[in-house]
Amino acid sequence: MMGQAVGQQDRLFYEFNLDERIPVNHLLRRIDAVLDLSWLRAELSPFYSHTGCPSIDPELMIRMLLVGYCYSIRSERRLCQEVELNLAYRWFCRGRQRHRGGRQPFPTDRRR
Numbered sequence: 001m002m003g004q005a006v007g008q009q010d011r012l013f014y015e016f017n018l019d020e021r022i023p024v025n026h027l028l029r030r031i032d033a034v035l036d037l038s039w040l041r042a043e044l045s046p047f048y049s050h051t052g053c054p055s056i057d058p059e060l061m062i063r064m065l066l067v068g069y070c071y072s073i074r075s076e077r078r079l080c081q082e083v084e085l086n087l088a089y090r091w092f093c094r095g096r097q098r099h100r101g102g103r104q105p106f107p108t109d110r111r112r
Helices: 027-034 040-047 058-070 076-085 087-092 106-111
Strands: none
Touching (some): 027 058, 027 087, 040 058, 058 076, 058 087
């Protein structure tokens, strides 16, 4: 089943606006200005089951892989940790994060 992000939660745990913390000339801000992944969910929906546990949001996966590529983060486990810790990475991934039972199934979702 294709996972879907539920709303914007970037201000839920912060007392500041995450968007204001990222410099205007930051690489990820420049990539975000030209990146349009609005078509992705419709294109990939035939490949997802309607039953079972929801997978990682496909847009989030692509955004995380772009972060890993741009900043030479080769380990997917390390990439998940960096997106949780780095505010610019988190902003680029739309403030989304996902935890399923304390494990990080990102590599499993990517192989599918």
